[in-house]
Amino acid sequence: MRLLLMSDTHVPLRARRLPDELLSAADEADVVIHAGDWVDVATLDLLEGRARRLVGVFGNNDGAELRARLPETARVELGGLRFGVVHETGAARGREARCSARYPDLDVLVFGHSHIPWDTEAPGGLRLLNPGSPTDRRRQPYRTYMTCVVTDGSLGEVVLHRLPMR
Incomplete structure (x- = not known):
């Protein structure tokens, strides 16, 4: 199972549209995971129309319309692994221990x-x-996004993709 992980797309505040490379990756993925800060409903509509399966949450910059359509946190089983999705986890310092305590039933938190x-x-x-x-x-x-593969309950190599400078 091929996963595409993204967050903080901020369209149209930070970019007029999503990068073509990212959209191609969405077309190839079995599941697209978006960890919030979509900013506009059009991006949600676009990914819902392209993704085979979309798992997403709202972020702190998402308004009422996005919050009405998306949860604050999501949990989903993918390929035998328990995934959670949330926008914010707090400060980097202590993140691992804090998230372990808060999400003891997950294998992966995006x-x-x-x-x-x-x-x-x-x-x-x-x-x-x-x-x-x-x-x-x-x-x-x-600018970045991630891909990974889940096979038989195991998370394969996680790849950080670097997008070219604009």
Whole structure:
């Protein structure tokens, strides 16, 4: 099962549209996961129309219409792994322990908010993944997203994709 992980798309505030490479990855994925801060409903509509399956949550910059259509947190079983999706996990310091305590029943937690890619394993084995942002690099050298494969209850290699500078 091929997964595409993204967050913090911020269209149209940070970009007029999603990058073509990201949209191609969405077409190829079995599941697209978006960890919030869509900003516009059109991006949600676009991904709902393209993705075979979409799992998404709202973020702190998402207004009433997005909040009416998306949950604050999502939980889903994919390929034998228990995934959670949330926009914000708090400060980087102590994140692993905090998330392990808050989500003891998950295998993987996908989150966003910081625009900073993150891939660590918490005590107890919870994998924490932040794909960064495909439209707003903030203090990072690249705009980013992630892909991974789930096979027989195991998370394969997680790949951080760097988008070219605009």
